[in-house]
Amino acid sequence: MKLAILAEGLFAPRTAKTAIGVLRYAPYEVVAIVDSVTAGEEAFAVVGAGKGVPIVSTVDEARRLGAEALLIGTAAAGGWIADAYRPHLARALESGLDVWNGLHERVLSDPALAEAAKRGRATVRELREPPADLPIGGHRKRRAGAVVVLTVGTDAAVGKMTASLEIVAALKRMGKRAAFVATGQTGIAIAGEGISVDAVVADFIAGAAELMVCDAAEEADYVIVEGQGSLTHPGFSGVTLGLLHGSAPDLMVLCHDANRQVMKGYEQEGLPVRGIRECVAIYEEAASWSRPPGDPPARVVAIALNTFGASDRFADAVIQSAAHVTALPAGDPIREGAAGADRLAQAIVSARVPAG
């Protein structure tokens, strides 16, 4: 599969989360980024991922480079398709290029795009479309012996998916049977499977998480679940708690963006990001609620930091400070590379997991 990624007007480190995740982790080739604003540059120069991947202005150029499908590479809160994307999507579909979409808005609900898809006989893969027949959570027991780890965050979009994927890679380097459970559109685009828990009917958040975790636990000894949102997020906290109770982790890794002072999307409201020590307590408390009193608690065992863009000196200080205030191993799996990820994985492997 050869993919092009659409990021018209939004190809930048803070806005093109999906594009960057796919450039960094997907097991298939990305032949081009489509963005007329940064066209001519190399992806890596703009977002720090995608060595050798060209940025082009049009879908037709991406096709000439061999693209077989076009992935929508950004996601804004609310999940609408940006108007600037529609002409590119129409051109892709009418020329027979399939589209992969991870937004809440469905591509074919736009009549013009539906018409274009019909003309070009192109298909749309909706990454956020949930399966039918999801269960209610809390009824299925997973294979004993599998250790489930959920990444949780001090905010949305702090690097939970990245930390999860780097931890899986580190566990595999240690010879462990580790699996990644994708719970959001970018993770699904990368893993090729998963359920976008923020897109299911609200009653089924926990059931969807439980289903994926139990299935993954059949084959893996370490199941690393991509977290979503934050318990402290005014808009998305429900998804976070449903995912926490449904995945019922043995261990958690708290993710934090060292540059984030105010909750993302709540800059106008001035809602501060809570401290990492406070968030450790919040997640451990909430994890206990759906379990019988006296059950072994799920603990946060490591802190994954995202120090993107910071100076080395500031990043070092942040990592050391996080480890100090929480008395837990801390690391940035991107800045520090394998050393950071290995530290997080080691914390997981060394943790005493209560016999469930």
Add this chain to the structure above:
Amino acid sequence: MKLAILAEGLFAPRTAKTAIGVLRYAPYEVVAIVDSVTAGEEAFAVVGAGKGVPIVSTVDEARRLGAEALLIGTAAAGGWIADAYRPHLARALESGLDVWNGLHERVLSDPALAEAAKRGRATVRELREPPADLPIGGHRKRRAGAVVVLTVGTDAAVGKMTASLEIVAALKRMGKRAAFVATGQTGIAIAGEGISVDAVVADFIAGAAELMVCDAAEEADYVIVEGQGSLTHPGFSGVTLGLLHGSAPDLMVLCHDANRQVMKGYEQEGLPVRGIRECVAIYEEAASWSRPPGDPPARVVAIALNTFGASDRFADAVIQSAAHVTALPAGDPIREGAAGADRLAQAIVSARVPAG
């Protein structure tokens, strides 16, 4: 509007929650219950609500009594239409009777029922169908001066809707401008409007709640929001937290079913219901997470008990014990009637509401 309520094989106090709520509170006439098992009895004799409402075996009998629509009157976890209901629904639709459905499963997704509706030119009102274009929560400020109260629970199905409606009635008796915000199918059937927050796409739980609360606060000084699920419920906790953060209550009323020892639906797992004092702490803690640190906390100000079926002596003991362990006013608004509801309403009116 004259309504019949379908409860085939399930017309009993613990299974016909929707039917009982509508019998007790809806502002329109219920002409019959359809249930071949209890047919011939009066509704009140079977479920303690619906004085003078006959139970009949067939939809045709309900029609002869003047029914203009048929409401599905029960709801099981998972939200599927019971197979025993389908012949009744088909008969209703093909004979031109409209159907009101509060389940997750949509009536017209059953081809046989869609065909029947076409033949009878009948329409289906899906009470759980969410509106399009819901916002992300946390961005809209409600009218200052309106007091928002959320009913919360130690479990699902403990009486939160009933407590909410009784509190609204009590506040109105006190001359207050009070509004009920319906967040589930039964509440919507009663109020004629609302959004079933458990049926929205998960990312929009809080946004849906915020929308309804802000709208209601324009006209009312006391906005009483029907709670859903429980923060301690393994399946539905995500809905509960989204509703808590989205409605952002000033005050909460904790609802508890005195007969409930084990979480409903988790009898096999043996998951105990947490104590009310513990639940007070859980809800107050969780309410604070999406607010800036230092913001005035949302407090639980009263305990609404559901002592259905218990002896007077046991019920009295439960109410007194709840008040004692929490140091809060406690009452059962059904068993005690207006006296119980007035006690809860008085706790709300007397509470010091932090200036937001």
